[in-house]
Amino acid sequence: MTQKLTQHQIRAVKKMLANKGRRQQIKELRSGKPPEQRPKSRTPRRKDWDADDEDYFTSEKIRRAEKIKAGPQPREVEVVDREPEVTGTVIEIRSGDSLVMYQGRTVRAMLPAGARSVQGMRSPLAVGDRVELGPGPSGAAYITHVAARHSALSRDATIGSGPETAHVLAANVDQIVIVCSPKEPPFRPGLIDRYLVAASRDGLPAAICLNKTDLAISEEVEVALQGYAALGFDVLRTSAEAGHGLESARAQIAGKVSLFTGHSGVGKSSLLNALEPGLALRVGDVTHATAGQGKGTHTTSSARLIPLSLPETFVVDTPGIRTFTIRGMAPRDLASHFPDIDALAAGCAYSDCLHSAEPNCAVRSAQHMDPFLRGRYKSYRLMLAELER
Structure with missing residues (x-):
């Protein structure tokens, strides 16, 4: 006579099989072999994770979303203010995936679908980012954490009259x-x-x-x-x-x-x-x-x-460019990034002088006598006009 398993027993068996499958994925990721050369797992990838499971992706730190009645929740990549535990460096960003230098080799890694768009940013990832990797479906690597950046160079990537979008070069x-x-x-x-x-x-x-x-x-x-x-x-x-x-x-x-x-x-x-x-x-x-x-x-x-x-x-x-729009600062702060103009500003009649149309401006007077400063002042005025729009 076949004994029917209780719901608790079914749940325990499912958890055991899922743990085995996750361990196999981690082993395959660390092996460095292409997916087509790896032995196929005998255990199908589990698709019914419960958010209240005690070991809900704690080992890989993969932040997945559970499908509920309200619809799919966005998947996220956490930005952590610490050194990544499994360090890789993004060396190129392509359409749909990125190339990551990981433990001396180059691997293809993807972002969770919901993390591919961040408000105000053209992309949540940039070349040079340090990341943590975790296993994903079909043996692919997923980017699970991005370390805080110690530096970045960005430009405005706004097209037309749309909202400002930063492009981190x-x-x-x-x-x-x-x-x-x-x-x-x-x-x-x-x-x-x-x-x-x-x-x-x-x-x-x-x-x-x-x-x-x-x-x-x-x-x-x-x-x-x-x-x-x-x-x-x-x-x-x-x-x-x-x-x-x-x-x-x-x-x-x-x-x-x-x-x-x-x-x-x-x-x-x-x-x-x-x-x-x-x-x-x-x-x-x-x-x-x-x-x-x-x-x-x-x-x-x-x-x-x-x-x-x-x-x-x-x-x-980086790709060559023909335009570079400056954003991310107030018009009054622009002069501080021109050391020659900033040094002359002390001689202006007004402390809040923008060196544009104000009377008794030391910068406007000096630029007539110096060809190099004249060119710099022209650059300053063009950028100031962009910031004032």
Whole structure:
């Protein structure tokens, strides 16, 4: 005679089978083998977790949602102000998943569905984020926790008149390297100033790298480079084509995580290839048509964290951009991110002077006598107008 199990016994058996299945998933994740090479689990993945189970995902710390009558609840990724227990570093974010450097190898990891959208952010993840991983369905890895960032560089990603959306270019970087060129595409001090303001706002040191020094350098470019150096910024001169200035550039990035950024076509990827032989990043040429329009070509489609052969040295190769909108500060705070303008502000007649249309403004008077300051003041006025909208 077959004895019918009680509900309590059925529940205990289910829990035992589920624990066995979870242990198998963790073992497969740590094995490093692709899913197709792993032995299939004999125990089907449990789909009926109860939130009141005593061991409800405590070992993996996976925050799942239980489907209830009101509908599916959003899945979340917790941001923790501590060192992750199972540390991986996001090296690239792709459509639907991310590549994570984990225990010396690269694994594909996904965010829970409900965590892929965060108000005010284009993405909850950024290249350089330190994360914890847990097992998911079909042997895939899931990102379960994101460690608090010690630094990040962000730009406004708002399209049209929509709500402000921040795009974090990279997290946990030590400095940014603003790559520019004397021509093809032309030197753009206004874009450099925007990067410098963003770096100052986000508390990051910045260096300026003039690449393509094998091309003719105009007096205007020389004046600007000398002006930036006088403000205390490191100014590098390199030529990926001719191999000039590479040792100085290597010394600048050694032992750091450096974000390389700049206008499209200035040769960021070519420069990184020259700094690290064998890297073989894809590069593109600036055609005569685009050069005449001041445009370059995009060869990097998404930000990538790349380890170099120098000890503890990483670079973030970012796509070239043509615009960089400043957000995240009050108009009255903008001048503090222009050290030359901020120093002159003490001579203004009004303590709350925005150096725009106020009478007896020391900044407006001084910029007429200094070509470099004149260009900086133009950048300041353009950014001020954006912040006042």
